[in-house]
Amino acid sequence: MSDAVTHGGALWVIGLGPGEPHLLTPRAREALDAAERLYGYGPYLNRVVDEHDPRRMASDNREEGARARQALTDAAAGARVAMVSGGDPGVFAMAAAVCEQIERGPVHWRALEVQMIPGISAMxxxxxxxxxxxxxxxxxxxxxxxxxxxxxxxxxxxxxxxAGFVMALYNPISASRPWQLGRTFELLRETLTGETVVIFGRAAGRADEHMRITTLAEARAEWADMATLVMIGSEQTRVVERPDQPPLVYSPRFAPGCDPEVSA
Amino acid sequence: MSDAVTHGGALWVIGLGPGEPHLLTPRAREALDAAERLYGYGPYLNRVVDEHDPRRMASDNREEGARARQALTDAAAGARVAMVSGGDPGVFAMAAAVCEQIERGPVHWRALEVQMIPGISAMxxxxxxxxxxxxxxxxxxxxxxxxxxxxxxxxxxxxxxxAGFVMALYNPISASRPWQLGRTFELLRETLTGETVVIFGRAAGRADEHMRITTLAEARAEWADMATLVMIGSEQTRVVERPDQPPLVYSPRFAPGCDPEVSA
Known part of the structure; x- marks a missing residue:
């Protein structure tokens, strides 16, 4: 271990999942409890710690690089530091931002204990x-x-x-990126049929969860907001309507013609 | 609710994650405890319940369709039934198998309460x-x-x-599918450089976890087994070597030329 790193410091990059306690892993909870400082985007921190928690170091959504450097600096000084991410920290989130800063930062940061703790991703x-x-x-x-x-x-x-992949589209829309999702639908309509299943999944796994199931022909960008993940089915994705229950959307495990239970 | 469904039955399709208790969500634990019958592949059931648990209905790895039908039959008869999956049940696992059987089965299965409970996926x-x-x-x-x-x-x-996607390859190899991973490496060498990062991730998140980090030029199919997930980096995926710590592998959030912290 490098002399520049005080013994005992560590950085845990923690996936909070959707944010409700019942989908937070015990490993994540344990790290949150053990941490001496908690970094993250304010609304994510609010999901797991009290607003007046003295360990809380909230920052804005756009400051991932600076936030990672502060957390690494604290950890190198000997603190047990947690960095929280919504969903899984490895998916368009803080784990890559931390790795980027370790690669670019002072060489003694490479001697730090860094652990990524996975979470339930939005997709x-x-x-x-x-x-x-x-x-x-x-x-x-x-x-x-x-x-x-x-x-x-x-x-x-x-x-x-x-190629027939189902697609999970992260960051579909925001005030500064208003046209990208509409353009995406236009583009996909050139390749996929209008009947292709589209899901607007908002706040999944939370109390205010709302799923809107529609088709590519009908899908409208204004149905998404920053809390929405948009999913585009493949040509095989199916909707099973059910009485008194929400529909089930699924993509069969088998390609057409390959299911032994179904004759071709 | 259909008359053919006895009130109170439900099917919970539960993601166990890697299998260790510290990565099992409270929601999954609660469903396992509440279930009157537990279906699943034997080794997965062993991760969460005692081998002599009378609720245990173990089956073979290859019998997903039959297993789903049995679980749905029990739930329609009024039982609270759990079906376990390793990792996340929605990724090449039991959630799709259950949806398939609901679509094909007796119409009263559509009135059943079915809940998918997500888990930490292998990837x-x-x-x-x-x-x-x-x-x-x-x-x-x-x-x-x-x-x-x-x-x-x-x-x-x-x-x-x-298109530059990082790839997570599930089901890379088995006794009955011995050549597919080797052929995959051959094929990818025609498009990607030999320096492309390849990860053989075995038993991730468990006590016997082992990560082997190599390159596409060096990768050998015999390094994988049925407990391995193989990951192929993109041309941007990087390895940061560290003294006294395992290397960090990451894919930058920014495409080349788009990172405001790095001048082009």
């Missing part, structure tokens, strides 16, 4: 709320063109549609 | 153990050609490689 919470839309091959794409050129996003959407 | 457990390899756009592909034609799998691997 799996939405899938569970609807049935099993991710039951076959799938992909996850962030629609945020703060992070990459829009042309690259279009190329990936096109490739995923042509 | 996120492997990612957490290594750093943040799924920090940018990614996909999940099952290499099992029991479920779909091999040509379709090759098409998806090719599409994912060309």
């Amino acid at each position: 799996f919470a939405v899938a569970a709320a609807c049935g099993a839309p991710l039951g076959h091959d799938f992909c996850a794409i962030s629609l945020s063109d703060n992070l990459k050129p829009w042309a690259l996003i279009e190329r990936r959407l096109q490739a995923a549609a042509e | 996120f457990a492997v990612a957490a153990a290594c750093g943040a390899p799924l920090g940018h756009d990614f996909c999940a592909i099952s290499l099992s050609d029991n479920l779909k034609p091999w040509a379709l799998i090759e098409r998806r691997l090719q599409a994912a490689a060309e």
